[in-house]
Amino acid sequence: MNRYESLLDEAYSEGITVKEVKLKSNSDGLYVSNKIALNKNRLNTNDEKYCILAEELGHHHTSYGNIIDLNDIRNAKQEYQARLYSYNKLVGLTGIIKAFEAKCTNRCETAEFLGVTESFLNEAIDCYRDKYGISVELDNYTICFIPNLWVYQQL
Template sequence: MTYERLMIESEYEVKIKEKSLEYGFKGLYKNGKVIIDRNLKVAEKTCILAEELGHHYTTIGNIIDQTKIENRKQELKARRWAVDKLIRVEQFIDAFKAGVRNRHELAEFLEVTEEFIDMAIDHFKGIYGLCHTIDNYIVYFEPLIVLEKF
């Protein structure tokens, strides 16, 4: 899913604005409003927007203080929502069929960051374990490999 598509899908529920952010923030969510750092590359904006939308749909209150376990849990919920919104396991198979051979190429293929790929792999490992079979393919998550069964 592209950055523009995410914006279009959420335009009736969330107000999204781009501006320069300080203190290392890449995105913020509060009360139905998302701010994305305008200085980011498009793939990173996509990942950050998905996560901030995840906060809109899954979290409550101010969770900036990540020393609190409840806040870390809510952060994880938002990140999982973002992964589910941007990536499906089947897309790893699509990438394999398209000749993608490393994480950098995979990130470009899926229009996300390499860090988001790592987060997605961890998320899918948590759901499926070390591998998942879809039709004639086995997707191994560690290391990330797609094999076609004969």
């Protein structure tokens, strides 16, 4: 079972129906009332589906109401919370550390190790940089976000 299938199982166990359909909109996915639609027109790989499914699960856990109009600050905040949920679920600071321990030397290798798209990883790193600043310490590691992502183990 791959990571996408495992996340599908998690959704189903929470009573959420997930379908891959052709959406008329340019959205990659939509969440409404315990139903997730993934856009077959836009998502070609399991990594892409994995990332979007995690974000839509984030909406299930963090959002309420119709939040399509992102010009409304309340909706934009809910969108941010759903994305943060997906970043933490699929990447997380511990995921970055595990990639470092697995000898990943760049973002492409890190994304592949985590099973996410490189653009998703880049967005997660940007989010963490905005949240934590230049760096953050976790356990015996320091994760630096500026100027480039790098991790070092404290002795």
